[in-house]
Amino acid sequence: MNEDRQSMTREERLAAKLRENLRRRKVQSREMENRTESAIEGEGLSKKEPPR
Numbered sequence: 245m246n247e248d249r250q251s252m253t254r255e256e257r258l259a260a261k262l263r264e265n266l267r268r269r270k271v272q273s274r275e276m277e278n279r280t281e282s283a284i285e286g287e288g289l290s291k292k293e294p295p296r
Contacts, residue, residue, distance in 0.1 A: 252260070
């Protein structure tokens with residue numbers, strides 16, 4: 245694998261890093277979306293009126 249990285253041009257290395265970063269950010273975005281949806285659903289189910 246080291247040989248592959250050494251033979252890659254700078255542009256190819258940068259492109260590969262950008263693809264990795266994009267994949268990572270997409271995963272993070274999906275996780276945040278799921279957390280937000282879960283929180284919204286959880287609030288609707290567990291919210292109670294405060295005692296008077």
